[in-house]
Amino acid sequence: MHQRQTVVFGSIGTAMLVLLVLCTMFWLNIIPFPFNRDFTRTPKDTAYIPCLTDGAAAMDRKTISVRVYNAGETEGLASRVGEALTKATVTVSATANWAGKPIDSSVILFTSKESVASAYTLRAFFPRSSVVYDPTLTGSQVDVVLGNKWNEAADFAATPDNGAFARAMKNLDNCTPIADIPTPDA
Numbered sequence: 001m002h003q004r005q006t007v008v009f010g011s012i013g014t015a016m017l018v019l020l021v022l023c024t025m026f027w028l029n030i031i032p033f034p035f036n037r038d039f040t041r042t043p044k045d046t047a048y049i050p051c052l053t054d055g056a057a058a059m060d061r062k063t064i065s066v067r068v069y070n071a072g073e074t075e076g077l078a079s080r081v082g083e084a085l086t087k088a089t090v091t092v093s094a095t096a097n098w099a100g101k102p103i104d105s106s107v108i109l110f111t112s113k114e115s116v117a118s119a120y121t122l123r124a125f126f127p128r129s130s131v132v133y134d135p136t137l138t139g140s141q142v143d144v145v146l147g148n149k150w151n152e153a154a155d156f157a158a159t160p161d162n163g164a165f166a167r168a169m170k171n172l173d174n175c176t177p178i179a180d181i182p183t184p185d186a
């Protein structure tokens with residue numbers, strides 16, 4: 001009886017020690033965590049700024065769907081911006097803290113190839129934003145990431161006018177035509 005208890009408790013203790021070491025290695029980023037990695041995107045040096053197609057017009061705000069992430073240190077920022085966008089009839093599907101590396105800019109709009117016009121339309125709300133192609137996004141979703149250099153007065157226009165939407169629909173410098181952006185499989 002005593003020997004059986006020693007074997008059972010010894011096995012449980014050994015398993016717990018192995019799990020403790022493994023979890024500590026995940027926590028210290030010695031080894032990457034294999035699940036839920038989709039929120040750790042950061043713009044890379046080879047990130048593509050997509051161009052608008054010729055003649056692209058601003059999208060109807062009611063058809064734009066966004067997720068707003070706070071990558072800065074201002075508590076509740078994503079929620080406040082998400083509420084303001086909702087009041088402006090933009091569909092906000094989620095607000096959360098950014099789990100990736102720090103964003104050293106004011107605002108980045110991550111977009112798929114399908115939602116480039118939506119991302120540029122959102123630039124009317126975020127005049128100092130940049131638009132970055134993200135191969136992990138599909139469909140019409142746009143991710144708005146509010147970075148460390150967020151300045152509410154300069155970075156957010158809660159009620160943009162028609163002129164702001166017209167200015168937003170101009171290609172950013174150094175943009176790449178959508179057809180020239182390689183697909184993830186390429």
